[in-house]
Amino acid sequence: MSIHISAQKGEIAKTVLLAGDPLRAKYIANKFLKDAKLVSKTRNAFYYTGTYKGKELTVGASGMGCPSIGIYSYELFTEYEVETIIRIGTCGAYTKDLKLFDLINADSACSESTFAKYSWGIKDSVIRHQGKAYKTIKKTAKELDIKLKHCNIHSSDIFYRKDGKIPKVAKENKCLAVEMEAFALFANAQYLGKTAATILTVSDVIPTHEKISANQRETALLPMMQLALETAATL
Secondary structure, three states, X not given: OOOOOOOOOOOOOOEEEEEOOHHHHHHHHHXXXXXXXXXXXXXXXXXXXEEEOOEEEEEEEOOOOHHHHHHHHHHHXXXXXXXXXXXXXXXXEOOOOOOOOOXXXXXXXXXXXXXXXXXXXXXXXXXXXXXXXXXXXXXXXXXXXXXXXXXXXXXOOOOXXXXXXXXXXXXXXXXXXXXXXXXXXXXXXXXHOOEEEEEEEEEEEOOOOEEOOOOOHHHHOHHHHHHHHHHHHHO
């Protein structure tokens, strides 16, 4: 077991789906995984391991922000020898070109965060997805006839801003949406030579103030969950 994950060695699969919300991880495990077993509940960050179409998978929680996913993904990669992590989360659209419920396969994550610089000496403000999962997501979406956007995203350390303007780093890198975790996940994977990807559902459109309601969230996120699970089953 690691500091923040209490699973024993061998109880975490080589492929992990990471949701920010532990209750979302629980929902996915209960709805989709066969013989799902709760293997860690430290800090109520639930991790379940089971099978999907015969493939052993783990689904768990990353918490919010680069520091949180930075801890969980690092421990998964190093302590549990995980090879692939696919983040599944929500994002806000910076542009009206994206609509509510759109799915994004993140090309790269850019950030003003110092996480990569001070953790691994990675000075770039833009870090690409790592490994083959990105292409597998793209291929799987086509097979399932799921519409998928491919673009850069902004991983912000800030949720509430005084001026509400799109940050310079996001403008310079033509980021169409904002979330809070992918940059750290990609940084860890790059440093450790692992595979990492991020699939996001647009939950709000910032210019128009449109939002997915609480009642819509369960069904709204199902296509993303399906895409992640089908992808993971083939890795």
